Amino acid sequence: MTAQTQAGVAPILLIEDEPSVTAFLRAALERHGYAVANASSGAEGLKMLSGGNYSGVISDIRMPGAVNGAEVHAWIQKNRPELCARIILISGDTANSETQAFLAQSGTPCIEKPFRVQRLLEIVEKTFGKP
Amino acid sequence: MELAVDAAQSRHLPGFLERFAERAARMLSAEWCAVMVFRGRETDSYQTSNDKARPDAAQHTALVLFARELAKDIEARPLDASGSVGEVGKGKVAVFVPITASDAESLGAICLVSGKKAPGEADQRLLRALASHAALSLENFRRFSQLERSKRQWVEDIDAISDYIVVHDRSWRVVRTNRSLASHLGVPPVALVGEAMSSLRQIAETGSDLPCPFCRDTKQSREEYVVASPERIFLVSTSRTPGVSDDDTRTIHVLKDITDRREAERRYRELFDSIQEGLFFATPDGRFLDVNDAMVRMLGYDARDELLRADVGPHLYPAAAARERFLQALAERGVLRNYEETLRRKDGTLLHTLQNITAVRDSRGNIAQIRGLMLDVTEQKTFQSQLQRERDFNQKILNTTQSMILVLDTAGLISYANRRCFEAGYREDELIGHRLVDWVETSHRNDFEAALETTAHGQQVENLELRVRRSDASMGHFSISLSPMRDEQNTVNSVVVVMTDITDAALLQAKLAHSEKMATIGRLVSGVAHEVNNPLAAILGFTDLLLENPQVPDNAREDLQIILRETQRTKDIVQDLLSFARQRPVQRELVQVNSVLRQTIKLRSYDFASHGVEVVEEFDERLSPALGDSQQLQQVFLNILNNAYDAVQESGQRGHIAIRTRLRGESIEVAVTDNGTGIADPERIFDPFYTTKQAGKGTGLGLSICYGIVRAHGGEILCWNNSEQRGSTFVVRVPVANDASVAAALAKEAGR
Numbered sequence: 001m002t003a004q005t006q007a008g009v010a011p012i013l014l015i016e017d018e019p020s021v022t023a024f025l026r027a028a029l030e031r032h033g034y035a036v037a038n039a040s041s042g043a044e045g046l047k048m049l050s051g052g053n054y055s056g057v058i059s060d061i062r063m064p065g066a067v068n069g070a071e072v073h074a075w076i077q078k079n080r081p082e083l084c085a086r087i088i089l090i091s092g093d094t095a096n097s098e099t100q101a102f103l104a105q106s107g108t109p110c111i112e113k114p115f116r117v118q119r120l121l122e123i124v125e126k127t128f129g130k131p
Numbered sequence: 132m133e134l135a136v137d138a139a140q141s142r143h144l145p146g147f148l149e150r151f152a153e154r155a156a157r158m159l160s161a162e163w164c165a166v167m168v169f170r171g172r173e174t175d176s177y178q179t180s181n182d183k184a185r186p187d188a189a190q191h192t193a194l195v196l197f198a199r200e201l202a203k204d205i206e207a208r209p210l211d212a213s214g215s216v217g218e219v220g221k222g223k224v225a226v227f228v229p230i231t232a233s234d235a236e237s238l239g240a241i242c243l244v245s246g247k248k249a250p251g252e253a254d255q256r257l258l259r260a261l262a263s264h265a266a267l268s269l270e271n272f273r274r275f276s277q278l279e280r281s282k283r284q285w286v287e288d289i290d291a292i293s294d295y296i297v298v299h300d301r302s303w304r305v306v307r308t309n310r311s312l313a314s315h316l317g318v319p320p321v322a323l324v325g326e327a328m329s330s331l332r333q334i335a336e337t338g339s340d341l342p343c344p345f346c347r348d349t350k351q352s353r354e355e356y357v358v359a360s361p362e363r364i365f366l367v368s369t370s371r372t373p374g375v376s377d378d379d380t381r382t383i384h385v386l387k388d389i390t391d392r393r394e395a396e397r398r399y400r401e402l403f404d405s406i407q408e409g410l411f412f413a414t415p416d417g418r419f420l421d422v423n424d425a426m427v428r429m430l431g432y433d434a435r436d437e438l439l440r441a442d443v444g445p446h447l448y449p450a451a452a453a454r455e456r457f458l459q460a461l462a463e464r465g466v467l468r469n470y471e472e473t474l475r476r477k478d479g480t481l482l483h484t485l486q487n488i489t490a491v492r493d494s495r496g497n498i499a500q501i502r503g504l505m506l507d508v509t510e511q512k513t514f515q516s517q518l519q520r521e522r523d524f525n526q527k528i529l530n531t532t533q534s535m536i537l538v539l540d541t542a543g544l545i546s547y548a549n550r551r552c553f554e555a556g557y558r559e560d561e562l563i564g565h566r567l568v569d570w571v572e573t574s575h576r577n578d579f580e581a582a583l584e585t586t587a588h589g590q591q592v593e594n595l596e597l598r599v600r601r602s603d604a605s606m607g608h609f610s611i612s613l614s615p616m617r618d619e620q621n622t623v624n625s626v627v628v629v630m631t632d633i634t635d636a637a638l639l640q641a642k643l644a645h646s647e648k649m650a651t652i653g654r655l656v657s658g659v660a661h662e663v664n665n666p667l668a669a670i671l672g673f674t675d676l677l678l679e680n681p682q683v684p685d686n687a688r689e690d691l692q693i694i695l696r697e698t699q700r701t702k703d704i705v706q707d708l709l710s711f712a713r714q715r716p717v718q719r720e721l722v723q724v725n726s727v728l729r730q731t732i733k734l735r736s737y738d739f740a741s742h743g744v745e746v747v748e749e750f751d752e753r754l755s756p757a758l759g760d761s762q763q764l765q766q767v768f769l770n771i772l773n774n775a776y777d778a779v780q781e782s783g784q785r786g787h788i789a790i791r792t793r794l795r796g797e798s799i800e801v802a803v804t805d806n807g808t809g810i811a812d813p814e815r816i817f818d819p820f821y822t823t824k825q826a827g828k829g830t831g832l833g834l835s836i837c838y839g840i841v842r843a844h845g846g847e848i849l850c851w852n853n854s855e856q857r858g859s860t861f862v863v864r865v866p867v868a869n870d871a872s873v874a875a876a877l878a879k880e881a882g883r
Contacts, residue, residue: 020669027676062661092664114668114702117675 011035012128013052015045015059015072016090021113025058028117029124033131042067046075049083056086056128061099061110070102088127144272148177151268152241155261156181159254161243162223165191166230166265167198168239174199184244194225198240201227205255226250228262230269238269290320295334295365295386303328303342306381334386335360337367345369345384357389364390409484409505415458415498417443429484429507431476447474449481462498465490471508483512535630538616539567543583546625555632556602567628572598572606579611586613586626599630608634642847645814649838652819656708663705671698707832708819710839721756721868722764724799725792731768732790735776744779744786751793758868759844767837767848771803771861774834778807778858798846798864806858813850813859841865 012029014036016022022038029036037054039045042063049057057076061069069089076083091099092113103110109123148166156164162184168175174195178185186194205228223246230239241262243250250258289296290310298306305326313320315334323330328343335358336344345367347354354369365386372381403410409426413419419439430447432438441447448454453472461467467488474482485508491500529536530550538547548562571579575597582592592613599609610631615623674695677683683691732739732746739746757764772788779786789804815821817838834848841848846865853860866872 018665018669021665021672024669024672024676028672031676031679092661092668113664114671114698117672117679120672 009035009131010053010055011037012124013045013048013054013057014038015042015057015063015069017041017060017063017065021060021090025120028120032121034124034128035131041065042069042072045072049076049080054083056088057083058088058090058124061089061091061102073102073106073108086128088123145175145177147268147272148265149180151261151265152177152179155241156243158261159243159245159250159257161226161245163244165194165242166239167195167242168230168269169199169237174239186244194242197225198227198229198242201229201240205250205258226258228258230262230266232266232270238266241265294388296383297323297328297331297345297386298381298383299328299343300382301380305331312386335363335365335367343382343384345386346382349382357393362390363388364393409507411501411503411505413443413501413503415501417454419443420500426505429476429482429505430474431478431480431482437477446477449473449475461488461490461501465492481509482507483509533631535632537562537567537628537630539583539626539628541587541624541626543568543580543626558602570600572600575599582611582613583626586615587623589615589617589623591615596633601632607632608637641814645817646842649817649835649842652835653839656819660705660708663701667698667701667705670694671702674698704832707836710832710836719758720761721873722759722761723754723756724764724801724865725750725752725754727761727764728768728790728792728801731765731772734769735772738776739786739788742776742780742786744776744788747787747789749789749791754792754794754799755867757799757844757865758872759865760840763840764844764865767840767863768801768803770833770837771863774861775803775805775807778809779805781808782806782857794867795864797867797869799867801863802860803862804853804858804860806853806856809852809857810850810859813852816850817848837863 012034014022014025014029016025016038017040019040022040026036026038035055037048037052039048042059043065045057045059046067048054057072059069059072063069067075069091073087073089076087087108089103089108089110090113091103091110109127111120111123148168152164152166155161155166156179161179163179163181163186165176165178168177176191176195185191205226223244226243226245228241228243229237230241232238241258243258289307292309293311294309295312295315296307296309297312298308300306305323305328308320308323310320312331312334313323316323316331328345332344334344337347337356337358339347341347341349345358346369347356349371351369352371352373354367356367358365358367366389368385368387370383372383373379403421404424406423407425409429410423411419411426412421419441422435422438424435427433427435427438430438432441444451444454457467457470457472460470467486470486470488472484472486474484476482485506486503488501488503490498491502493499532549532551535552535555536547536549537545537552540546543566545562545565545567548557548559552562553559568576568579568583578595579597582595585592592611595611595613597609597611598606599611601607610633612629614627614629616625616627618624674691678688678691678695728750729748732748736746738744775788776786779788784806787806789802791802791804793800793802810816812821817834819832819835821835838848841863844865846863848861848863850859850861852858
């Protein structure tokens with residue numbers, strides 16, 4: 001993982017199981033000056049979180065495997081509270097009532113797939129600041 | 132005086148009276164005297180033996196006739212004065228003095244004939260005294276002869292009695308027996324006189340130690356008991372008459388042979404006791420005089436004596452009033468036939484009886500005895516009541532079931548219809564006696580006739596689904612089962628038809644199937660949308676990135692714009708799909724449905740007005756609020772209105788849209804009726820992508836989304852083509868906000 005780049009700024013951790021979405025996110029963020037590290041599952045994301053330093057986390061909510069976005073969020077709350085306000089969730093399924101309840105309760109910003117680049121950068125800047 | 136003594140002692144009347152005549156004649160110096168004694172119509176004449184003075188036969192007859200007419204004390208009659216008396220002699224007088232008994236009965240007369248004229252005073256006295264003596268003598272004599280006769284008669288009577296009679300004295304010697312007893316022993320009656328009583332032991336014995344076989348207790352003046360010999364049974368009645376001396380003490384035994392009576396009695400008793408019906412004799416005040424074994428058994432007593440001791444009223448009658456009623460009825464009618472009475476057994480259980488009662492009345496007409504025969508009908512009664520219960524039960528089932536039950540005869544005519552049929556509105560006169568098939572829809576009649584035929588052959592037909600005319604002439608969907616009913620010969624004599632109107636059930640099932648289908652589609656759509664969203668996000672994202680790239684040439688940029696637009700369109704479709712499938716909890720707030728509708732109509736009012744579409748609002752202003760999301764509901768109403776608008780536009784006629792709201796049970800109902808082209812397939816209208824509109828005019832998801840919204844509100848959305856006019860009707864029903872639902876919504880709001 002080439003995480004520590006560009007004047008020592010900690011990268012944004014991207015947790016997304018869908019490679020095409022990961023590719024797009026990575027391209028969009030890097031082209032706009034953000035450093036990005038990615039994990040392809042929730043479990044891998046948690047592993048990276050416990051071992052490294054990240055400026056923020058962008059995570060898909062619905063992911064296969066044992067750890068989904070809500071659990072990633074819960075883990076951060078417990079183990080990395082300083083990152084609590086620096087999470088952006090991505091959802092392809094906001095119609096899901098569980099997702100809705102989780103988002104309403106946590107107040108975490110969420111981007112609904114599919115989204116425009118402008119929308120993504122707007123929320124990223126608002127949450128993590130400019131690169 | 133001596134005459135009287137003579138009379139008392141004499142046993143020979145004629146001699147005595149002749150002597151009396153002689154003496155009288157002598158005493159009164161008469162030539163002839165006769166004592167005339169009346170014996171019924173005859174007159175016996177006892178005369179003096181002086182032949183010279185004796186009147187001749189004719190004269191005598193005249194004298195007798197005169198004597199019979201004699202009423203006075205003494206009458207002297209000159210014989211010549213009576214022509215009929217004849218020539219007794221000139222100057223002779225007949226003197227008559229009547230003989231009268233102490234009770235004034237005329238016994239006869241004394242007639243004296245003498246030469247004298249009339250008797251003097253002294254003679255008259257003497258004559259009266261003589262007459263009185265004669266009367267006394269005659270009376271005595273009569274009494275004596277009566278006594279003789281009756282004594283003789285008594286002996287004859289005693290001998291005529293077939294019962295054995297024996298009289299013995301204190302020394303146990305036979306004083307007398309009657310002929311029956313003697314002939315039983317084969318000896319003349321006198322032969323037994325003086326014999327010891329013990330010699331009569333062969334007849335029968337009482338078993339006492341006394342020398343007389345018939346005596347038991349000599350201290351009793353009367354005894355009565357039954358003794359039996361090997362062959363005969365006797366009722367021995369004994370009377371003891373104490374005399375002046377010991378020797379005079381007489382013991383009289385009368386032995387009545389009751390062998391036959393005993394036999395009859397035994398047979399009667401046997402019958403009485405062996406008969407299965409209860410028999411009883413009772414007093415009106417409630418005591419049994421006799422009861423048979425069956426009666427004892429019926430009433431549950433251990434022994435006859437126990438029942439005989441029981442007090443009928445309180446022991447046998449569960450209620451005193453019943454006894455009163457029984458006595459009253461018996462007193463009025465004297466005989467009670469098949470009288471039903473519930474009695475109480477000894478153990479307290481009830482006994483249902485059928486009684487035949489006769490009252491035996493005394494001379495004054497009061498009931499002296501009650502005789503009756505009693506049948507135990509408890510079992511029949513129980514059976515009857517069981518039968519009744521079963522009948523009631525069946526009746527209840529027939530009357531309370533929600534199915535119509537009819538019985539048809541073999542010709543298919545209705546002979547019975549249960550209450551449900553009439554509750555459903557059918558009249559008795561249009562069912563009973565009519566053919567059931569006439570109620571079946573014409574196209575289904577063959578099916579029904581075939582089923583009836585099958586049933587007539589003994590086969591059951593179940594769940595035949597036919598359309599049948601209801602009482603209000605509408606057609607209903609009925610499930611019909613036919614069962615054959617057989618008579619004792621096992622021949623099918625009628626058919627039981629059970630009909631259930633399943634129109635509602637069929638409708639419900641269709642609704643259920645529809646909502647299941649919609650749920651399945653929802654899950655599918657949700658899955659697809661989610662899967663599409665990922666690649667869509669990448670396409671949209673990279674398109675954006677490419678468009679940001681200044682190195683991309685303009686002509687490629689134009690193509691990218693097309694990609695971007697089509698991606699956006701795809702995104703919209705997916706969003707719509709997700710809205711349909713969305714289980715998104717609606718905003719829960721109180722919604723005034725009427726005002727939401729008014730706002731919605733306002734949105735399209737310009738279009739309606741400019742295209743001549745008439746919109747009629749029929750709102751129930753007292754409508755309660757619903758609980759839900761006014762935005763979403765508006766979306767639903769707008770969708771329906773748009774559809775209605777499109778439909779009336781297409782029809783080319785003047786459009787008319789009626790919007791009606793009303794309260795229907797616990798729901799608010801909004802009905803939108805148009806006179807448009809109608810719906811080609813109302814069953815599929817809510818399916819996603821089902822559209823009748825031109826390509827590009829709609830995604831075919833509008834009504835699917837409405838469906839999802841209304842369902843999420845706990846309501847339902849329906850549509851059908853109008854039956855009476857062109858066009859279609861959409862109905863949306865959402866539940867009325869009640870206290871509980873409002874409270875729940877508020878709680879949820881607070882917890883958010």
